[in-house]
Amino acid sequence: MTGQKQPIALSWNETVRVARVLPFLVKAEISDAGAGVEDVARWTSFPLDAIQGFLDGRHLLSCPALARILRLIGMPLFQQKEHLVDLQRVISAMPNMRVWAPTPLPLPDEMLAIATNAELAAVLRHAVDASGQPKRYLAAQSLLNRSQLYYLIDPARNSLPRKPAQLVWLLESCAVPYRQIVQVAEQWQRLDECRNAARIRLPEAA
CATH class of the missing domain: 1.10.260 (434 Repressor (Amino-terminal Domain))
Known part of the structure; x- marks a missing residue:
């Protein structure tokens, strides 16, 4: 995993551009971290196909699921509370397709x-x-x-x-x-x- 980087705020036009290439950016960041998709699946306890499907453009990840991966690999986007809304905007700007989310584990x-x-x-x-x-x-x-x-x-x-x-x-x-x-x-x-x-x-x- 890479060291933490400074988060950045995005304009709407920048958000749309990031949305178009986000799977590629995540894949590149995983590689830069010296990890593989299997490592991310193990670190997050997400199914391998859920992560690979996102990287291949077959489906989206829910905002919390994607945030976990981004924080884990040290990606510079959306790591602070004031920027989390940008991640939801990015997902909203991505193509309309099925969204994968982990099974919720509610508290009593x-x-x-x-x-x-x-x-x-x-x-x-x-x-x-x-x-x-x-x-x-x-x-x-x-x-x-x-x-x-x-x-x-x-x-x-x-x-x-x-x-x-x-x-x-x-x-x-x-x-x-x-x-x-x-x-x-x-x-x-x-x-x-x-x-x-x-x-x-x-x-x-x-």
């Missing part, structure tokens, strides 16, 4: 009532375990190193991810449905607001 509804940092970590651990993917591959897909991944999913640490993108990308890599990712992100925001409020709260006068 009772886990989504997150009240503490430890409960958030437990949700992330459940998603990681349910995905069945090796943690080193999940970390790569989520732009995390393995120590960060273990830190995020350890309820005993009682800590909170500093960046929402960390948990969003991790849940996305675990094939958690988008609506549940939004719910978890909203709970993170509430916990983060509580953390920040605690930091600025002045001590009571004696």
Whole structure:
């Protein structure tokens, strides 16, 4: 996998041009990373035919599936939160054909009532375990190193991810449905607001 590169923003005309050649760009980036299609399939747990079919122009990949591959191979496009919308625009500008997406792995509804940092970590651990993917591959897909991944999913640490993108990308890599990712992100925001409020709260006068 290549080192991380700076993301770029695209105009609509640039988006259309990228859409036309995106499979070729992804194929070239995989090659530049010193990898093969089989490696990407193993790293993402996607079927080999799903990836090869996209590279051959036989079908599209869903936005989350494609984002996982792009992050994994270090492609410079769409790696920051503010640029993720561009990836959806690119897919929308591509030819109308069948879209492949991984089978969703929803979280149990009772886990989504997150009240503490430890409960958030437990949700992330459940998603990681349910995905069945090796943690080193999940970390790569989520732009995390393995120590960060273990830190995020350890309820005993009682800590909170500093960046929402960390948990969003991790849940996305675990094939958690988008609506549940939004719910978890909203709970993170509430916990983060509580953390920040605690930091600025002045001590009571004696």
